[in-house]
Amino acid sequence: MMLLAGLAAAMEPIRFTDAAEEARFRALAAELRCVMCQNQSLADSNAQIAHDLRLQVLGLMREGRTDAQIKEYLVARYSDFVLYNPPVRPATWLLWFGPGLLLVGGAVVVAVVVRRRAAGAPASSPSEDSQEW
Known part of the structure; x- marks a missing residue:
């Protein structure tokens, strides 16, 4: 029962500070691929790792990193596969x-x-x- 509560808490929705942050986040998440699902964007995937990556992307955005820097960070960790449009x-x-x-x-x-x-x-x-x- 506690495991179920822990999973539900881990998957709770992301809270944005304003509409601009949400729009930027959604655009960026749509350009990134879930590393587990392979054919779903980060925005569309329900996998736990996709949720974790969405939180990580939001954290990097709040650190002040640009979209290009966030993509470079993810490519360094997961290769070009994480990009829907690799170079x-x-x-x-x-x-x-x-x-x-x-x-x-x-x-x-x-x-x-x-x-x-x-x-x-x-x-x-x-x-x-x-x-x-």
Whole structure:
């Protein structure tokens, strides 16, 4: 029973000092990814670690850090994965260009298969087509 009360207290809503702080926090939390959920933003996740990170982000904001400094801090701890839009650099090339390369590779494979089948198919004459009826 005490564990349940402890969890409920740990997940209580965040209190903001003003509307500007809330707007900045919400914008920043939407740009950050939950490190546990993987495909949810920090703002959308219900995981305990996401709640902890939201509190940490708010704490860093109240220390006077800029959004860029907060992102740098989180990237240093969790890598570029924590950002929904990671920077383009050699370590993230596969993330940025991988889907396009897969699409181009698939198109090349389809084109090769279609050409091979077209080249290997016997040409039929019009008289042969009419006799099949």
